[in-house]
Amino acid sequence: xxxxxxxxxxxxxxxxxxxxxxxxxxxxxxxxxxxxxxxxxxxxxxxxxxxxxxxxxxxxxxxxxxxxxxxxxxxxxxxxxxxxxxxxxxxxxxxxxxxxxxxxxxxxxxxxxxxxxxxxxxxxxxxxxxxxxxxxxxxxxxxxxxxxxxxxxxxxxxxxxxxxxxxxxxxxxxxxxxxxxxxxxxxxxxxxxxxxxxxxxxxxxxxxxxxxxxxxxxxxxxxxxxxxxxxxxxxxxxxxxxxxxxxxxxxxxxxxxxxxxxxxxxxxxxxxxxxxxxxxxxxxxxxxxxxxxxxxxxxxxxxxxxxxxxxxxxxxxxxxxxxxxxxxxxxxxxxxxxxxxxxxxxxxxxxxxxxxxxxxxxxxxxxxxxxxxxxxxxxxxxxxxxxxxxxxxxxxxxxxxxxxxxxxxxxxxxxxxxxxxxxxxxxxxxxxxxxxxxxxxxxxxxxxxxxxxxxxxxxxxxxxxxxxxx
Numbered sequence: 001x002x003x004x005x006x007x008x009x010x011x012x013x014x015x016x017x018x019x020x021x022x023x024x025x026x027x028x029x030x031x032x033x034x035x036x037x038x039x040x041x042x043x044x045x046x047x048x049x050x051x052x053x054x055x056x057x058x059x060x061x062x063x064x065x066x067x068x069x070x071x072x073x074x075x076x077x078x079x080x081x082x083x084x085x086x087x088x089x090x091x092x093x094x095x096x097x098x099x100x101x102x103x104x105x106x107x108x109x110x111x112x113x114x115x116x117x118x119x120x121x122x123x124x125x126x127x128x129x130x131x132x133x134x135x136x137x138x139x140x141x142x143x144x145x146x147x148x149x150x151x152x153x154x155x156x157x158x159x160x161x162x163x164x165x166x167x168x169x170x171x172x173x174x175x176x177x178x179x180x181x182x183x184x185x186x187x188x189x190x191x192x193x194x195x196x197x198x199x200x201x202x203x204x205x206x207x208x209x210x211x212x213x214x215x216x217x218x219x220x221x222x223x224x225x226x227x228x229x230x231x232x233x234x235x236x237x238x239x240x241x242x243x244x245x246x247x248x249x250x251x252x253x254x255x256x257x258x259x260x261x262x263x264x265x266x267x268x269x270x271x272x273x274x275x276x277x278x279x280x281x282x283x284x285x286x287x288x289x290x291x292x293x294x295x296x297x298x299x300x301x302x303x304x305x306x307x308x309x310x311x312x313x314x315x316x317x318x319x320x321x322x323x324x325x326x327x328x329x330x331x332x333x334x335x336x337x338x339x340x341x342x343x344x345x346x347x348x349x350x351x352x353x354x355x356x357x358x359x360x361x362x363x364x365x366x367x368x369x370x371x372x373x374x375x376x377x378x379x380x381x382x383x384x385x386x387x388x389x390x391x392x393x394x395x396x397x398x399x400x401x402x403x404x405x406x407x408x409x410x411x412x413x414x415x416x417x418x419x420x421x422x423x424x425x426x427x428x429x430x431x432x433x434x435x436x437x438x439x440x441x442x443x444x445x446x447x448x449x450x451x452x453x454x455x456x457x458x459x460x461x462x463x464x465x466x467x468x469x470x
Contacts, residue, residue: 024077024103024185032411033070033079037063039408040083040097040416045343047406049302049422050092050432052344062089076412077103077185084164087416091433093168093375093401094419100412109183113209116216119145121178122449126153128194129450136217139204140196142450147193148181157181168401168433171372184208221452224272227252229260232463237263241284244377245276250283257287257360265365265466267459271395275376275402282354285384287362288391293353297383297402300346300422312341346422365469366391367462370438374398382436383425390469395458396443397435440465 028036041063045051051059066086073079083097098104110118110130117139118130126145148156161177182190190206227249228240237260241249260266278296286294315324320335329337339345368382370393379398385391405417424430440461447455 024075024106026073026075028076028079028412030071033073034067036079036411036414037066037070037083037086040086040410041066043406043408043416043418044090044095046304047302047418047420048090048092048095049300049346049403049420050090051302052342053433054090059089062086076100080412080414081164083410083414083416084166088162088164088166090166091168092166092403092419093172093399094403094405094417096166096405096417097410098415098417100414102413106185107183108186108188108208109180111208111211112182112206113211114213115139115206116211116213117182117206118216119178119181120449121174122446124174126157126178126181127450130216130218130220132211132213133215133217134213139194139202140198141217143194143196143202145181145192146195146201149191153181167399169372169397169399169435171397171435172399172401175372182206182208186210218451219453229256232267234463234467235262235264236463236466237266238269238459239266240269241378241381242269242273243276244273244278244280244381247277247280250280253284260362261360263362263364265367265469266362267367267369267462267466269369269459270374270378270381271369271371271458272373273375273378273381274373275378275380278377278380281377281381282384285381286354286356287360288366288385288388289356290361290363290388290390292356294356294384295353295387295426297380297423298351298426298428299349300424301349301420302343303340303345303347304343305340308337308340308345312337312339315341351426363390365466367394367466367469368392369458369462370395370398370436371444371458372396372399372435374436376402379431379436383431386425392440392465392469393436393438394440394442394462394465395438396441397437398431400431400433400435402432 063086066082069082070079073082080097080099087095087097110116115135116132117128119126120129128139128141128143128145131139131141145153147153157177161180162173165173165176167173167176186208188208192204192206194202194204196202224240224242226243226246230238232238243249315334315338320338321331323329323331323334336345368385368391370382375398379402382393402423403419404421406420408416410416423432442458442461445457448457
């Protein structure tokens with residue numbers, strides 16, 4: 001009896017297709033992998049502006065571990081993940097390892113065939129904040145994900161998600177970890193356990209696959225223009241600036257200046273402004289400055305002089321207190337050389353406020369709404385306005401990440417960023433790694449997060465508070 005090969009061929013074609021999606025190619029040679037790792041490590045040691053904050057032993061141990069681990073990677077993706085794990089030790093939002101486009105575009109976050117599930121960090125829990133409408137009764141909106149692959153969710157995140165994320169602040173880490181909880185390739189499976197809002201426990205198997213259904217519950221926030229002006233009660237102007245990455249934002253703002261001048265108060269919304277150009281931020285901030293001097297951030301970069309590092313390598317911490325008399329070095333000299341060796345000696349860029357030409361002034365009471373996603377050039381905007389007596393920040397801490405990245409190429413069309421610029425407030429206050437603190441702390445409520453089309457307690461508080469500003 002002849003056996004048909006068609007079912008067998010069909011099976012292997014399916015298996016090949018599954019593996020293609022689930023396991024990217026292993027095209028890089030071991031030499032390429034070691035070279036890319038060493039290049040990143042070397043460039044960080046030479047250029048990373050916050051290296052002095054990193055525990056040296058931990059950093060060296062992470063590098064050695066990466067050398068060992070990459071030798072056992074069976075795909076390019078696994079290799080890049082090891083680079084991302086090393087990068088995460090640096091804890092900086094402007095220092096990243098970016099996957100090649102051909103790998104990045106294969107990754108899925110929320111699509112599981114018949115399910116579309118969007119998780120989010122809500123008050124330290126991972127909640128399902130959106131679900132495709134056809135499944136909204138089966139999986140109640142607002143359900144908590146309590147286990148992933150049999151492991152309590154937070155333990156799973158700590159073990160399998162957070163070690164690969166490089167960010168500057170804990171709140172940004174928690175937000176990204178929840179968003180990336182299910183990041184994976186087509187065919188990757190997650191066995192989850194959820195607790196519904198009424199307390200029932202349900203188990204569910206999710207397998208990454210394209211999801212045809214686009215409609216979700218609750219409805220997504222409509223996409224916003226980069227700049228928007230709306231009028232609230234009591235002649236309060238709401239100005240949404242959602243990016244500084246386009247000079248058209250400045251143009252749109254200036255076109256509305258005659259209208260904005262009639263406002264009794266202004267609320268500027270930067271909560272979802274991920275940054276862009278500091279110049280664009282400055283060109284809007286200048287209208288809110290009393291007087292003609294605008295103060296921006298102070299900036300520093302590492303001062304690397306190999307000879308100074310060489311001298312410093314022979315010194316000890318004790319020498320920075322007592323000096324090295326036998327070498328003719330004072331304590332101050334010893335400290336400078338030792339800091340050069342440690343990588344904590346900085347060049348401070350010349351600093352002076354900008355002198356503004358005569359321009360329209362918007363000196364009415366102003367509140368700037370901030371949040372965890374207020375980042376980079378949007379934080380520069382806040383620094384420009386810091387100390388203005390009629391301007392207050394309201395909301396949550398910002399992302400606490402800014403700087404000038406150095407971009408380097410890695411094997412296989414991957415790239416990496418390494419932060420080379422340290423920035424502070426004009427008076428030296430640190431905000432990178434902390435976030436800019438609001439003058440009035442108002443955290444988003446659960447309703448704000450789950451029902452953004454209905455609730456916005458931060459905006460409501462801003463409307464009430466703005467008339468108290470004198």
